[in-house]
Amino acid sequence: NAGVTQTPKFQVLKTGQSMTLQCAQDMNHEYMSWYRQDPGMGLRLIHYSVGAGITDQGEVPNGYNVSRSTTEDFPLRLLSAAPSQTSVYFCASSYSGHQLNTEAFFGQGTRLTVV
Amino acid sequence: GQQVMQIPQYQHVQEGEDFTTYCNSSTTLSNIQWYKQRPGGHPVFLIQLVKSGEVKKQKRLTFQFGEAKKNSSLHITATQTTDVGTYFCAGPIRAAGNKLTFGGGTRVLVKP
Numbered sequence: 078n079a080g081v082t083q084t085p086k087f088q089v090l091k092t093g094q095s096m097t098l099q100c101a102q103d104m105n106h107e108y109m110s111w112y113r114q115d116p117g118m119g120l121r122l123i124h125y126s127v128g129a130g131i132t133d134q135g136e137v138p139n140g141y142n143v144s145r146s147t148t149e150d151f152p153l154r155l156l157s158a159a160p161s162q163t164s165v166y167f168c169a170s171s172y173s174g175h176q177l178n179t180e181a182f183f184g185q186g187t188r189l190t191v192v
Numbered sequence: 193g194q195q196v197m198q199i200p201q202y203q204h205v206q207e208g209e210d211f212t213t214y215c216n217s218s219t220t221l222s223n224i225q226w227y228k229q230r231p232g233g234h235p236v237f238l239i240q241l242v243k244s245g246e247v248k249k250q251k252r253l254t255f256q257f258g259e260a261k262k263n264s265s266l267h268i269t270a271t272q273t274t275d276v277g278t279y280f281c282a283g284p285i286r287a288a289g290n291k292l293t294f295g296g297g298t299r300v301l302v303k304p
Contacts, residue, residue, distance in 0.1 A: 110292075122291055122292070122293070167235070181227075183234040185234055
C-alpha cells in the first residue's frame with residue numbers, strides 16, 4: 078500500500094519557469110490538499126479538494142493552480158516560478174476534510190528551489 | 193495572522209527530562225490533531241482529541257484538550273533522542289472554511 082506518493086522529491090527551477098508537482102493516493106480518500114512549509118511558518122494550505130472535479134483555495138493560493146480529474150490524483154501547478162516559492166511542498170489526503178477531520182496522510186514532500 | 197499558535201517555537205531538552213508544548217487557538221475547535229515530523233521527513237499523525245477536557249496517552253506522550261476546546265498540550269516524560277523532531281497541532285478553523293489549520297510547530301532538540 079503506497080499511501081500518498083509525491084514526485085519529484087527535489088526540483089530546481091529558474092524564475093519564470095512552470096512545472097507540475099505530482100501527487101497520487103491509493104486509499105480512495107475524498108479529501109486532498111497541498112501545503113507549503115517554510116521555516117517557522119508551519120504548514121500553510123495552498124489548495125484543497127473535497128472530491129473529483131471540486132477544488133478550492135486555501136490560505137496561500139496565489140501563483141498555484143490545481144485540478145482534480147480523478148479521486149487518486151491532485152497535481153499542483155506553478156505557473157511562473159518565483160524565488161518566494163522556494164519551499165518544501167507536501168501533499169496530504171484524508172477520508173474526509175469536513176467538520177470532524179480524520180487523520181491526514183502526508184507524502185514525502187518535494188523540496189523546490191527557485192533561482 | 194496565524195490562528196493556531198504553538199509555544200515554544202524551540203525546545204531544548206536534556207535527555208531524561210520532561211517537557212510540555214502548548215497549542216492555542218483563537219476560536220473553539222471541534223477537534224484537534226497532533227503530528228510529529230522527524231528532521232527531513234514528513235508529518236505523521238499522532239492523535240486526535242475531540243471531547244472537552246479529553247486526555248489521551250501514548251506511552252511517554254500525554255495529550256490534553258482544554259475544557260474550552262481552544263487549547264491543547266503535549267507532555268513528554270523522560271525525553272529520549274527518538275523524540276527529536278517538530279510537533280505540530282492542527283485544527284479545523286471556521287474562518288478557514290473548517291479546513292485543517294496547522295500551528296507553527298515546536299521544534300524539539302534533545303541533549304544527550
